[in-house]
Amino acid sequence: MTTEHVSVMPDEIVQWIGELRPRTIVDGTYGGGGHTRLLCEVLASDEGPDGESPLIIGMDRDPAVIRRDDVPDGPGGDPRIELFLGSYEKAPAAISHCGRTHADALVLDLGLSSDQLADRERGFSFTLPDAELDLRFDPESDLPAYRWLAIHSEKDIADAIYQFGEERFSRRIARQICLRAKEKSPVRTVGDLVEICRRCVPRSKNHDIHPATRTFQALRIAVNDELGILQRTLASAGDWIAPGGRIAAISFHSLEDRIVKNAFREDDRWTVLTKKPLRPTDEEVQSNPRSRSAKLRVAQRNET
Ligand SMILES: C[S@@+](CC[C@H](N)C(=O)[O-])C[C@H]1O[C@@H](n2cnc3c(N)ncnc32)[C@H](O)[C@@H]1O
Missing domain, CATH: 1.10.150.170 (Putative methyltransferase TM0872, insert domain)
Structure with missing residues (x-):
């Protein structure tokens, strides 16, 4: 099975996460794998101080998604990608399974994919x-x-x-x-x-x-339990995103967006980088109508 899903706000995700030159990224909503594939190109090119190689941890709750891609000749065969079946709420366990204590970035692209809709x-x-x-x-x-x-x-x-x-x-x-x-x-x-x-x-x-x-x-x-998971994950993310690291969250309705906005505002470990949510360009909405209600917010983990 292949994916029909077209990633939303791909350039913005690559820009906001790529400028960190991250070594460990959690793509908490792997879906069609589109964001993961793009983010592979902006990973740091060298190993970390403890020998950690550049890595994207792709997580999805849908077994069909992980079964589709966790194959030797698919994305799961790429040494820069580790796929996990499960909720992004379990990101800390996935990070530690990969022998690390922290991630430099978390990407969330909430809701469902075109494959699930079809x-x-x-x-x-x-x-x-x-x-x-x-x-x-x-x-x-x-x-x-x-x-x-x-x-x-x-x-x-x-x-x-x-x-x-x-x-x-x-x-x-x-x-x-x-x-x-x-x-x-x-x-x-x-x-x-x-x-x-x-x-x-x-x-x-x-x-x-x-x-x-x-x-x-x-x-x-x-x-x-979509809102509960989002709320709990954002509340704990300050514990497992490294200082200087970022969260980029794309939401598709006001309830999700409110949770993301308030989680960043109310936790003094985060600095909001997008005062207002970013929206897709008119060209993107025209070519990918699913993107029309997307809102992207980005926050950075403070150094202390
Ligand atoms: C909009 S799609 C992601 C598309 C992906 N970013 C891309 O570019 O191809 C959302 C995905 O998140 C998954 N998902 C929803 N809630 C989740 C959760 N709590 N943990 C992990 N995955 C979740 C869905 O199963 C779906 O595959």
């Missing part, structure tokens, strides 16, 4: 109504979204849709989801949930946002 088994896309409503990055752990809906109360479902999707019609949607369960035809597929959202969410004024967008975002965030 995968019929995952339920990420509204255009595949017959797919099971799964929404997990790692289909081998935790619960698929349809099971998550089955074990939570109407109130919990409404709260999650409101909190993680900022959906004003969360209560109506949760009520319909629970009504279907009572009628012994619980939500199971993408199409089931899209149909409920269409009935509960009035069309937006210029029809620019699909009525199910916010609900799918919310369930994906809940099922994968």
Whole structure:
């Protein structure tokens, strides 16, 4: 399997991380491997004081991603790249597995890849109504979204849709989801949930946002604990990013961006290098529409 994913803000990532001439980079959201491949070109060319060779640690929660690339004639065969299956929250364990104590940079490109969106088994896309409503990055752990809906109360479902999707019609949607369960035809597929959202969410004024967008975002965030992982990782990163090292984080919606912004502001070990988030150029948005909502923030670990 090859990747269809086009990396977002590639020049900006290379510039902000490359100018450090880093020796150890954690690419916490490896995905299609696009950022990793580009960052290989800006790694330091020499060994560190303790003999550490230049290295990118690529991490992803999706087993299909790691299986695809961790092969001798793929990126995993490149001595500059070590691939790990697991959440980027486990970066300190991956770093120490590679015999190091710190990384010089962490890159996060949040959300899902075009490959995951296109995968019929995952339920990420509204255009595949017959797919099971799964929404997990790692289909081998935790619960698929349809099971998550089955074990939570109407109130919990409404709260999650409101909190993680900022959906004003969360209560109506949760009520319909629970009504279907009572009628012994619980939500199971993408199409089931899209149909409920269409009935509960009035069309937006210029029809620019699909009525199910916010609900799918919310369930994906809940099922994968996306915001919790981001928050905990950024809170601990000051312990395992070397002084002078950087984090570059690309987010795709306001909840993620707020967490990144506040994590950098509230921790005095970091200096924010991007006062306002950087946005993709018009040319990039035109050639890669997925980039349109991207926001990149960069912070540097203080020396003391
Ligand atoms: C937008 S894609 C990354 C694309 C990549 N930067 C590139 O240029 O090809 C996001 C990836 O992050 C992965 N992911 C999401 N949450 C994760 C987590 N907590 N830990 C590790 N990987 C995660 C997803 O499985 C997906 O493959």
